[in-house]
Amino acid sequence: MAITTIVMDVYKPGSELKNKVVDISDSFNARVGDNQVRLVIKYVERGIVERMEQEQLTPFMMGWVGQPDEEQKVTSETGIAVSYHGSTNDIIGGGKVRMDLPGTMFPQEGMFYGFFGLENDKGKRVTTNTVRFQVENDNPDMYVDTEPFRSELQKLLDWATAQAKSDLSGIGTDWEALKATIKAMIEKDDTDLITISNRIGLAEDDVAKLLKKISDAGLAKMTDIQPIIDELTKARGNYADLAAHINAMGAVDVDESMVSGGFVKSYFEPEIKRVKAELLPDLFTFTQMNDTHWETLTRNRPEAYRSLNHIKNALSFADVSDLIILNGDNTNSDTASLDGVKKDVETFSDVFFDEPLDHKTDRFIGIGNHDDGSTRRSYATPYRYLAQDNYLHDAYFRKAYRSNELLNGETRNNGSLYFFKDYPKKKIRFILINTNDIEEGVFDDSGSQKFDRWGTHTVRQEQLNWLVNVALANVPSDYHVVVMGHTPLNANQEGGWHDSINNGDVIGYHNLILVADVLNAFRDGAKVEINSSEANFPLNITADFTTQGPRNLVGYFCGHTHRDGVTTYNKLSIIEVPCSVFYNNVKSRFIETATEDGFDVIQIDTTNRNVNIHGFGYCENRSVKY
Template identity: 30%
Template structure:
C-alpha cells in the first residue's frame, strides 16, 4: 500500500485539497486490492473509508483556502472572524466611527473661539453668542441673521468691523439659520476705488467663507458701498474713475451665480429667496437703484450717498414676480422710507428718495389683495406698470427691515405696512448705546426669529442694545404710527 500523506492542517488550503485527492485515490486502490485478496465485501470497506473521507472533508471545510485568505479574515483590531464579509463589515463600522469622531473634532475646532479674522473670538461675547444661538426650530420657525452698516474700512473708521462678519458667520455654525442678510453699508466706501474694492472683497469673503455651508448669505447694497458720492482722496467722490461701477458691485456680490438658490432679475442687485419648508419668501431690495449717467466732466449725475431710488425694472419685478406668492414675505432694504426712522428728518434736506410712493402702493396692494397701476412719464425716473393681487387674496408682510440711520427704531405701522429699523454693526460712539471698542458694545446685530403660526417676531440682539419683540398681521394694519416731517419725491 502506498503511504498516506500527513493529515492536512486547517491553515493549508490548496495543499489540503491536493493531499485529500491523493489519499482518496490511495484508499480506493487499497480497497480494491483488499477486496480481491481477501474476498471481502467492498461495500463494508467503503463504509469504513467514507468515515475517513468525511474526516478529511471536515478538515478542509474548517479551512478557508490558503493562508493569505485566512489572514484576510483578521480585522484592523486583530480579531479573526468566521468570514471575510464579517471582517469587512466590522472594519467598515470601525472606519465610520473613526470618521465621525474625527469630524466631530474638526467641527468643534471649526466652531471654536479661534478666529483668523482680527484675532480670537473675545471671551466677553461668550454669553451673547450662547444666548442668540438658542433658537426655536421647526416648520413654523424662521431664523434670519441680519447685520447692517458695518462700514468696514482699513483705516480710521470701522477698523475692527471686519471681525464682526466672522462673529455672525460663527452664529450660523452654532445654530441652524435660514439665511444671513448683510443689509448694506458693508464697507465705508472712502478713499480711492482700489481700496473700496479691496475692502468690499475682504468683507464679503469673510462672511461667504466663514458662514455655515448650508446657510444662504444674501447681500444688499447701501449708499456707501460703491464709494460714489464720498469725498474720496484725489478729488470729487462723483468721479466715475474713483468709485465702483454696478458691474463691479455685481461681481463682488456674485449676482450672476445665484449661488444660494436666490432668484434675481437677470443678474440684478435685488433678489428673493424662498424658504419652501417654512412658506416664507425673503426679498432684498436695492434702495440705491440709480443710473450711471455721467455729465460732461465724467462725473456721476446722481449721488448714491444722499440719493435713494427704486426704478422701473425693479418695481415691475417686485410687483409681478417677487410678490406673486402665497408665502408670507419679509423685506430687507438698506434705506428706510421717507417719514420713518429719522430718514429725511433732522435737517437732512439734501436727502432724496425717488419712487418710494410707488413702492408703498405696490406693497399695500399685495397686503390688501387688490390691484395697482401707474403710467407716469413725468417723474425723474418714469414708471409704467400694472399689478393685480386679487386672485391671491390678502398677503402677509412680516415686516420691512432697514438700516442706514445707525439707530434701533421700534416698529411702526406706515401706510398699513409693518416696518422696523436695526442699528449699525459699526462701533459708533454717537449712537445711544455709548459704544466702545473691545467691549460687548463694539458690535451689534440681530437674529430675527419669526413664528409664522403665532405671527410673532423676536429679535435676538448680539452686542450693544437689547432684544425686541413684535407682532405682525395679515393684510394692512389699521392704525398708522407716522413721524411728522419729510416728503416723498416723485
C-alpha cells in the same frame, strides 16, 4: 508697575457662601494718608458689562479700616468708617470707573473691609461682594502705582528724553529732534495722536527696531531716526494727505485679526450663548447685520476697522439661521483711492463667503449707499460728483457680492443685486430689494457722474417690474413674505431717516414710498397705480393683486439709520436694525465688550403672526405683530 483693573461682579458670585470676601491685595493696597490714589474697577453683571450711563450710575465705596477680628472682619468696633461717593467724571467706559481716592479713605493702618458699588440719585444701588485689602503704614513695598496713565506717544516721549541724555555717540541731537516733534503733537491733541499711533504703528514697531540697532551698534544715526520724524510730521496733515500717504505705504498697522476677519473674540462668546438660548426651535430665523462700514482706514472713527471681525459674530449663528445677510453699507468706502475701495469690498466679501461653516446656511450681501466709494466726493475740492471711472458700478458688485453665481439657489434678475428665495419647509418667501438703484452713465454739465449711491435712494422701473411681476407674483396663500432693503421705505414720513437730512442732496426717495404702496396692495389683494413724481427716475406700473388675493406680509426690514426703530406706513411695519460699526461710547457702546457690536437675530412665528427680534450686543430685544 502699571495700575491693575479689578473686575467686580455686582451679581455677587458665591454670595450664597457664608462670609464670601474678595481679597484684592495682590492688585491693590494703600498707605496711611495716601491722597489721590487711583483705583480702577470694572463692573460686570454675570459677565456682561454694566451700562452705567443708561441709568446714570456713579461709583461709591464704603467700609471700615482697622484691625480684623478673629473672623477676619473689620467692624465699627474695630475700625474707622470710610466712604467715597464718585461722579460721572469717574466713568471711563467699558464698564470701568477710575476713582482717585482721597487720604480720608486710609486713616489708619490695618485692613479695608467693605464693598464697592454703583448708585444713582433715583435710589438705585448695586453692590459687589465684600472686599478687603491692606492699608500699610511705613511699608515702602506697595503694590500701587499712582503715576497717571500715559499714551503710547507719551511713553515714547519719555523714552526719547532718556535717550537724549545717553552717552552713546551722536545720539543726543537726533533724539532731541524726535522729542520735540512728539512733544508738539502731544500738546496739540493727545487723543488723536493715540489713534494715529495705533494706525500706523510708529510708537512700537519702529522704536523696537531702533532699540535693536542701538543695542547692536551702540548708537543710532540720523538716517534711522529721520523716518520716524517724517511719519509723525506727515500725520499732522489733514485727512486727505494722511490717507494718500497711508495708501502709498500700502499697509496700515492694525490688529491683524481684525484685518483678516479674525475670529470670534472671547468677550462676545457669552452674548452669543445668551442670544441662542433665547431662540425658539423650528421658526424661520435670519441673522441681519448691516452698516458695518468697514474699511482699512476710516475718516469717521478709528475703531471702525474692528467691524470686519464682527462678521464672525454673525456667522456664529449659522447653526440656528436659515440665512445670514449683510444688508448694505458693508464697507465705508471712504479711502483715498478707488483701488483702496476695491480692496476693502473684496476683503469684506471674501471673509463673509469663504469662512468654512459646519452648518449649511444661506449667505447673502445687499448693497447700501456707502459701498461704491461715492462718499469720497464729500471732501473733494471743489465739491462735486465723481467721474464715471472713479466709483464702483453694478457689474463690479455682481461679481464681488457673488450675485452672478446664485450660490443659494435664489431667483435674481440676470444676476441683479436684488433677489427672492422660498423656504418651503418654513413657508417663507424672502425678498431683498436694492434701495440704491442708480442709473449709471448719466452725466452732469461738468462731465461728472450725475447719480451715485451715496445721495440716491431709489428703485427704478426695471426692478419694480421684477418686484411686481416676479417676486410678489404667484405667492402661495400659506406663505409669509419678508422684504428687506438697506434704506427705510418711509423716508419722507414722520419718524423716517429723511427728517434728519438737511443737505438737500438726497435723490429719488419718493420712489421708496411707492414701493411701500405696492407691498400694501400685495398684502391686501388690491390694485394700485404707480406713477412716479421723480423726474429723474420715472415709474409707471399697475400692480394688480386682486386675482391673487390677500397675502401674509410680515414687514420690511432695513438698516441705514443706525438705530433700533419700528415705524409704520399704512399698517406696513418698517423695522430698523442698528449698525454693527463701533462708535466709541455712542449709545453706551464700549470697545472689547459685547456692546462693541450690534445686529439682530430675527425669528418669524407664522402661527402667532409675530416677529421676535433678538438683539445682539447693544441692540434691543423687540416683538412686532403683523
